[in-house]
Amino acid sequence: MQIHFIAIGGSAMHNLALALHHKGYIVSGSDDVIFEPSKSRLLEKGLLPEVFGWYPEKIHKDLDAVILGMHAKPDNPELKQAQALGLKIYSYPEFLYEQSKNKTRVVIGGSHGKTTITSMILHVLNYHDRKVDYMVGAQLEGFDRMVHLTEENDFIVLEGDEYLSSPIDRRPKFHLYKPNIALLSGIAWDHINVFPTYENYVEQFQIFVDSIVKGGSISYNEEDLEVKRVVEASANTIRKLPYQTPVYSVDDGTTLLETQEGPMPLEVFGRHNLNNLAGAKWICQNMGVDEDDFYEAIATFSGASKRLEKIAENTVSVAYKDFAHSPSKVAATTRAVKEQYPQRKLVACLELHTYSSLNAEFLKEYKNSLDRADLPIVFYSPEAVKIKRLEEVTETQIAEAFGRKDLMIFTNVKAFKTFLFEQSFENSVLLLMSSGNYGGLDFNTIKGLLEN
Structure with a gap:
């Protein structure tokens, strides 16, 4: 079968493309931008588009199916061509x-x-x-x-x-x-x-x-x-x-x-x-x-990638990163780490990164979610709010939503990193929760941070 992917570079989409290639299908694809690790993995199997962008000429009547990713827009030129030719168009789950x-x-x-x-x-x-x-x-x-x-x-x-x-x-x-x-x-x-x-x-x-x-x-x-x-x-x-x-x-x-x-x-x-x-x-x-x-x-299961993943440890401190971003996940993860290390100081950092978490009304759902942290920290980028075209959220709104008077709030990447690297993590646990990366925080540096 010949399958074409519109928006092949997504996490789910490129894995499906690799799976079909492994199964013996003829796979092609397009995207306007592809990041790592998708880029290298597609390149290794010869599936990386030679040039980025949307090209209707890639869509032809010999294709058995077109798979449409969420990253594409409804007016995507390749999608329009597939519709004009009457090709079978599937969503990923279909x-x-x-x-x-x-x-x-x-x-x-x-x-x-x-x-x-x-x-x-x-x-x-x-x-x-x-x-x-x-x-x-x-x-x-x-x-x-x-x-x-x-x-x-x-x-x-x-x-x-x-x-x-x-x-x-x-x-x-x-x-x-x-x-x-x-x-x-x-x-x-x-x-x-x-x-x-x-x-x-x-x-x-x-x-x-x-x-x-x-x-x-x-x-x-x-x-x-x-x-x-x-x-x-x-x-x-x-x-x-x-x-x-x-x-x-x-x-x-x-x-x-x-x-x-x-x-x-x-x-x-x-x-x-x-x-x-x-x-x-x-x-x-x-x-x-x-x-x-x-x-x-x-007994040998150590966890899924980014789910309470240990990224650094020494005899007196340990650091984890977790994909937690919704209120229930943040509360459960914070509670779990404190229960595992009850005698250690828990420094819990949460990045507000998703549409929901940056919504002023939804923020109220985070009440008490960081209560088990000894030092609760929230980071968010005002630039991310603008990109998502949301109404600006204020530090006051965030502080009131979480219900912690001692909540530390950072909106500047440099200030957040400086604060983090000035901390002593002796007898502590550092927990970094986000579906993002704190504006470019290199998680590999955390190991050095714990060694200081």
Whole structure:
């Protein structure tokens, strides 16, 4: 098959392009800008566009399909040409469904935890050499790509994102997968630029539960009251399997999971990650992995990229970076780190980077999210607010939203870096939470920072 990607450089899109190339498809693509690591990975496989930009002449009647990425605009010249020629145009999730129509589809949904849970499941299956197709939102140790597609594998494991499918398809991605086996980890308002009200956001998860194939199943986190309400109110004829956080303890910086064989040390930590683990266990058992085999494998799981990832450590201090940016994620991550290191000073830095976090009204959702930090810090760039064409948020609004009188707020990159590098991190934990990079902070310098 000949497939053309419009906006091939995105994180998800370039991984799908690599997966189809690996499968033997003829792949081409275009984009107006491509950053690392997508650029090098596409170049290595001969898939990097020779020149950047949009070229309608790349679109011809011999193409079997065009895959349209979110980065493209509805008036994209290549899209217009594909429409004029009557070619089959897929969004990213539509094409994944097309590739998995004859497989058992396992879909992991939720406002938070879905990448980690999907990663845990894939780690366990890989550990026991069980071959599956997959799509996950983070690079995993031991996996070449974030997407893998075959003809022969019976299962496909999909991370079910609630964000939009494409510029011309406003449905959330996870509405298109029609799972046989599903999981819902949590519901906490996000993507305010797309779902302007909480009720509208929750409705997307109701549709997801109702989209599960009749006779299928959903494992759900019953500790999240909104998840419990949504799942148990659904009239869909599916099995409903609740899970909750297992019993665990923390001993001298090590998290121990209580099992029938006794306490088992884990490499991941935090109540939210133990809750994620419980969900992953149910899904793996539904896929034929017994409990003992699950525990053996999960003991070696060290986490997904950018999810509570340790970036530096010495005998008296440690630093983590985490993708946390929504209020619920920030609260869970901060709580987890403080629980793991109760005797150490927690310096928690949060970058407000997304549309939601930079919205003056949505800011109120962050109340108490940094309460477990000993030194809470918020960084945001007024320039990012302008780029996103949002109303300016003030330092006063941020301070009031978080509810901490001792909250430190930085809007200048140089001032933030200077403050950070002047700190003594003896007997401390540095936690950097963001979906961005603090205006260009080199995370490799953090190792040197802890050594000072």
